[in-house]
Amino acid sequence: QKEVEQDPGPLSVPEGAIVSLNCTYSNSAFQYFMWYRQYSRKGPELLMYTYSSGNKEDGRFTAQVDKSSKYISLFIRDSQPSDSATYLCAMSDSSNYQLIWGAGTKLIIKP
Amino acid sequence: EAGVVQSPRYKIIEKKQPVAFWCNPISGHNTLYWYLQNLGQGPELLIRYENEEAVDDSQLPKDRFSAERLKGVDSTLKIQPAELGDSAVYLCASSLNSGGFNEQFFGPGTRLTVL
Numbered sequence: 553q554k555e556v557e558q559d560p561g562p563l564s565v566p567e568g569a570i571v572s573l574n575c576t577y578s579n580s581a582f583q584y585f586m587w588y589r590q591y592s593r594k595g596p597e598l599l600m601y602t603y604s605s606g607n608k609e610d611g612r613f614t615a616q617v618d619k620s621s622k623y624i625s626l627f628i629r630d631s632q633p634s635d636s637a638t639y640l641c642a643m644s645d646s647s648n649y650q651l652i653w654g655a656g657t658k659l660i661i662k663p
Numbered sequence: 664e665a666g667v668v669q670s671p672r673y674k675i676i677e678k679k680q681p682v683a684f685w686c687n688p689i690s691g692h693n694t695l696y697w698y699l700q701n702l703g704q705g706p707e708l709l710i711r712y713e714n715e716e717a718v719d720d721s722q723l724p725k726d727r728f729s730a731e732r733l734k735g736v737d738s739t740l741k742i743q744p745a746e747l748g749d750s751a752v753y754l755c756a757s758s759l760n761s762g763g764f765n766e767q768f769f770g771p772g773t774r775l776t777v778l
Contacts, residue, residue, distance in 0.1 A: 598767070603764065649694075650711075650719070651767070
C-alpha cells in the first residue's frame with residue numbers, strides 16, 4: 553500500500569461545475585499538505601499549501617485537511633477549461649524536507 | 664524572475680548510450696532536487712543538494728546514475744549506460760532552503776526516451 557493514495561481519473565466535468573479532488577494517506581506524522589497543478593509537458597506548480605488541519609481558501613480554490621481521517625481535499629468552484637490539468641497532492645512531516653506524492657488526478661473541464 | 668531552466672527538453676537515445684541533463688535553478692535557491700516522473704505517477708526524488716553538497720542520494724541508482732552541482736548553482740544529472748526502463752521525465756526543482764515548508768519550484772523537465 554502506498555503512503556499516499558490518489559485516484560488517477562480522468563475526471564471529466566462540465567464548465568462551471570464544482571470539482572472535488574481527494575487524497576488519503578497513512579502516515580500520521582504528515583504536517584504539510586500541498587496541492588500541485590501540472591499542465592501537459594510542464595513541471596508541477598504549487599497551487600495550495602496547508603499546515604496541519606483546517607481549511608484554506610484562495611479565490612476559486614479551497615483546500616481541506618482532515619487529519620483524523622487522514623484525508624485531504626481540493627475544491628475548485630466555477631471550474632474553467634483552463635483548469636484542465638493533472639492535480640497532484642504532496643505531503644511531508646515536520647522534520648523531513650522530502651515530499652511524498654500522490655499519483656495525480658487528471659481533470660478535464662468540458663466547455 | 665526566471666524560473667528553473669532545464670535542457671534539453673527532449674532526448675532520444677539508444678540503450679547503453681550515455682545521456683546528461685542540465686539544470687539551472689532560481690537564483691539564490693540553495694536547495695536543488697532531481698526527480699524522476701513516470702507517466703501517470705508523481706515525482707520520485709533521486710537526489711537533493713544543499714548548496715554543492717549532496718545531502719540525500721539514497722534513491723539514486725549509483726551504478727549508472729551520477730550527479731554534480733559545481734559551485735552550488737547549476738547541476739548535471741548523468742546516466743551511463745542508459746536502459747530501456749530509464750525512459751521518463753527528469754524534473755529539476757529548487758527551493759530557498761529545505762527546512763520546514765519551502766516551496767519547490769519545478770523546471771519543465773527533460774523527456775528521455777531510450778530505444
